[in-house]
Amino acid sequence: GNKGLVVTSGNGDFAISLGGRIHADSTTHLNDELQKRSNGDPVEAVSGTELRRARLALKGRFNRDFTYTIEGDWGGNSVSMKDVLMTYHANPKLEITVGNQKHAVSMEVQESSNDIMFNERSLLTALTLPHFDRAMGVNVKTMGQNWSFQSGVYGDAISASGDGADEGGGFGARGTFAPINEAGKLLHIGANVGLRKANDNNNLSNSKTPRLRYETTNMSDFYLSDTGSIAGFEEIQLTGLELAAMRGRFSAQAEWGQANIKRDGGSDLRFDAHYLQFGWTLTGETRNYKGSDGEFKMLKPRNNFDLSQHHWGAWELALRLDEVDLKDEEIEGGSQQRISLNLNWYLNANLRILFGYSRAYELDAGPLIQPSGSEADNVDVISLRTQIAL
Amino acid sequence: GNKGLVVTSGNGDFAISLGGRIHADSTTHLNDELQKRSNGDPVEAVSGTELRRARLALKGRFNRDFTYTIEGDWGGNSVSMKDVLMTYHANPKLEITVGNQKHAVSMEVQESSNDIMFNERSLLTALTLPHFDRAMGVNVKTMGQNWSFQSGVYGDAISASGDGADEGGGFGARGTFAPINEAGKLLHIGANVGLRKANDNNNLSNSKTPRLRYETTNMSDFYLSDTGSIAGFEEIQLTGLELAAMRGRFSAQAEWGQANIKRDGGSDLRFDAHYLQFGWTLTGETRNYKGSDGEFKMLKPRNNFDLSQHHWGAWELALRLDEVDLKDEEIEGGSQQRISLNLNWYLNANLRILFGYSRAYELDAGPLIQPSGSEADNVDVISLRTQIAL
């Protein structure tokens, strides 16, 4: 089938599968000849080709009640471990997960990069990542057909910090409820909170600087919004609200988030961001929503692409409006609005091609300005992704 | 079954399997606010969470007589290759192994990290590792039901040294004999010797400094015993003796080792270390000993953990006393004694949870002292490991 290499024992108590994903990207920027506000150095986005993700995942089940995942990413010629975890399924309503896993925050962060309708996640991730990305921890989840609630405590990321201080830690909790959840009809509401403390030296683990920023593409090294390193960073508190709906081939999803940062020797900081997005399946399919996870999963085409049968797979149009404001107190991280448009071609359950366009506008007080000295404006990104998921 | 993903040809001449291991750790230190004896800089152990090991291994058999293993470790967001080797099974009593493999020394080094009763190996590894860890080489092994003898010559580790000199090399030999080896009854004796030469620049390969030391946990960056870099390091000779016994649910194991280091322009150095450990299976199982390897393998629970059947798996208590002395001539690497206590829960053949506690005491002349200027003392380590092995 389309699930990678799968072997299952007769009674189903043991199973193992090997799968993976490839995201091959080609990106171009327009209006990106800018300079640093601070010192006038020229800055240009790196455009070109990149292996955005190249992941292999070994997943399995043993002794009926235990499942595990070992997933590594080899994109960009370096390795990073993603999900490395084990789940005990105590009963159909209760799961306990130990290992390296995402914090239980933000619908968009929970949704897989295989499944989202855009090439990159929204500006809201300036608040959620990297502080609430994967970390070693324990997560308890309880769920039903139309709802889920999970909460976890986490240490730091999977390697030692190396700066000689005990590591920091984090907490996350997310609840979702879908009062309407039937074939082609959905109303989803959700809320989440997160907390992460820096280590004793006010640093994050894994050489991550305590800062909030958004990179236009994974390879661009180009940040239109960036707080820079925040001195005395003690902890970040995140609050998020989610709303989603679907009716046949149309879907909508929105999130709003606010981050509060406590500092050692400085007043607190408050930043917020949100996005609103719409999906329209041109070929008529309905998107998949999983109530027990509170997430959208990848669209499956009704007819796979097959030239000999004149089948063209599924086509999807997506629009997103997002905004982030990283200005508070003396921090001038900039604010921006953005519009993104995606045309996505799902050839079959394993292969899709994403054509993405986005424009950042209403840029204010960010780290990059035009050579003329005025604010940066109308920075465009054009992206093409070929995605294989197994 | 519980062996990972396995595929076998009809006649058994070809087989292949994909397995792995996850060791997820959480560690805490007590009494670790020390300072360097040399310059008074404060030193503290790094406590927190870590992915200690995340390994995938592809193993197989081809043309009946050949087996191979390709094993990588992705713990800590970096990659290192472990066993990468091919074995020719000439006949039931003779094996030749080519590739990256452990030196044939020390029972404890030969035993898998999946199988040992403690979170970390003993203080004896200050002498054996890293000098006698995996390296590229050829090993010849001959064995029977109750005995084994193997010996190998090795080059350096799998990557080039990079310091422009021809690589060093090593040698190892280990013999074991079990005069008593029946169900629930064991007497094991063994002996081993090792030799490793530095390269022409008196360095070890793979950027490893020629030094002996012991890290309290893999992430702590905290060494209560440490010779520091040994100038003029030419070669290290290792001698080891092994003794083990088992009677029903009780087992005991001990090793003693001595390292002799030859130096260019300095007198020889001699260090020694030993450990003595006891295991007691609370739930009555007997440990597994493999006579043709001269090693203990992982305990298998009689009844797997299953709440619905009121089964709780196997529980094991383990105690270890170990000691290392790294003081000789002008080298002040320190000496220490330690006591370690482990409570291990084997849920099934794939999953176990280790609760470990250790206290280092009788510290003398080591690199770290108390802020008051007196010797460090009673440094405690508390460790929790979740282990999946496939």
Next chain:
Amino acid sequence: GNKGLVVTSGNGDFAISLGGRIHADSTTHLNDELQKRSNGDPVEAVSGTELRRARLALKGRFNRDFTYTIEGDWGGNSVSMKDVLMTYHANPKLEITVGNQKHAVSMEVQESSNDIMFNERSLLTALTLPHFDRAMGVNVKTMGQNWSFQSGVYGDAISASGDGADEGGGFGARGTFAPINEAGKLLHIGANVGLRKANDNNNLSNSKTPRLRYETTNMSDFYLSDTGSIAGFEEIQLTGLELAAMRGRFSAQAEWGQANIKRDGGSDLRFDAHYLQFGWTLTGETRNYKGSDGEFKMLKPRNNFDLSQHHWGAWELALRLDEVDLKDEEIEGGSQQRISLNLNWYLNANLRILFGYSRAYELDAGPLIQPSGSEADNVDVISLRTQIAL
């Protein structure tokens, strides 16, 4: 079977396999105590053991017309992605491949390291690699039983360049034709061209310096021919011609290549190289040639090595003469000729052992000279490789 772990669906529309390769090397140099021509610093080749390649590859087919490969190399304790690509098989004569792949140049570059008759490729690779190695791109191939033509455009390698400029790009095209291609009889002709542009800062991506050179072995860090970094490097154009023939147990293969380098603020450079090699299967087997790829594949022994049946596998003798000239304008990269002799033992379809010897001679104007001040001469390399391929 011998193809690694393979699972196929009933109708063959879906399949997946996991395979790999291990190349474990031991190398020695003679007459390698040289010094830099530029400053007299002593230079010596690093001899020793190395894991030259340790690759795992996940390959598969989905929805009948799509195949993919995800291949990583963990040799030398670092990771690099090799083939990471997806191919759409539009019809038996047309394939489109997207992803990280070799440029369509040079027969020898196209042939797998598992299949070539020598431990390392020829001096011609000083011109072809790294400029025409794998990169992210799109390749279109059309082929028949006895011919192939492919051409592709490529971005840069799979990770971002990091030097703040848009990436460069490349182009390759290769055509092959075998007017004679029957059992034990072959005549092959081929031609190829390549083009690669540096990025806006005259650099190559992935931290690769724009230079041409040849390393005696992968671990030696020893370059008898080396242009050094070429300032103002704008683009390299490659032209290559191929000729191969086979008659029963005898085969011959030759390539000639010329590289033209355009510089910003400097005259153009022209370098060339060629090789001529012969194979003789002592045990009588014929080598495998695939007309639709225009490549030789690995020899398969008629009888696998099996002591109990007095079978010894296949034995092959190979001779290669190659030459490179990296001197032009003010660039003194040196020239050399070399003779290589290999005795290869194919135990079965998965295992072979290569005994290689080569001597570089007629060295002129290269970067390394003898301590006496005269040109380096008669530098010998002795190599032993154990190769497992699945």
